[in-house]
Amino acid sequence: MQTLDLAALGDILPADAFKQMSAFGALSDIFVEQVLASGELLKLAQGETLYRQGERADCFYVILQGQLEIYQDSAAGREITHTSSAGESVGFPAMLAMRPRLMGGEAASECLVLKISSQALAKLQELDSQQFGIFFINLSRDMSRFLSYCLLRPQAEGPQV
Secondary structure, eight states: OEEEOGGGHHHHSOGGGGGGSGGGTTOOHHHHHHHHHHSEEEEEOTTOEEEOTTSOOOEEEEEEESEEEEEEEETTEEEEEEEEETTOEESHHHHHHTOOOSSEEEESSSEEEEEEEHHHHHHHHHHOHHHHHHHHHHHHHHHHHHHHHHHHSOOOOOOOO
């Protein structure tokens, strides 16, 4: 995993790309810039782990480019629960609950993600509470979609008994 300078982001993604991302929907350009400035830009190679199941969750991530497989390890092996794409947030439920991560995340392709710490999230609320409210709703929608997907997805077929 490589940390990139946020100044390089403009060369990688056009400014209007954020308007299409669910995490940034309906936010002002100024607030999106504040979110980006408060985070850490990370680049992952395909197969690289972003976070592990069981680790402390003091941050969440917004996928800016690429895809991330969300997985759960068990005695039966690794099960891919969902593949998240650009614009989606991941890791938010565990950070919000202040619990260890129930799932891990691994780059399914080369990925660019924005890491946002819980402290940075709190500071965003102080900067603009109205825009923060919209951002929080966007993150909550991502979380709800992910949970719905997990509950509605077909279960892996096990041995017939």
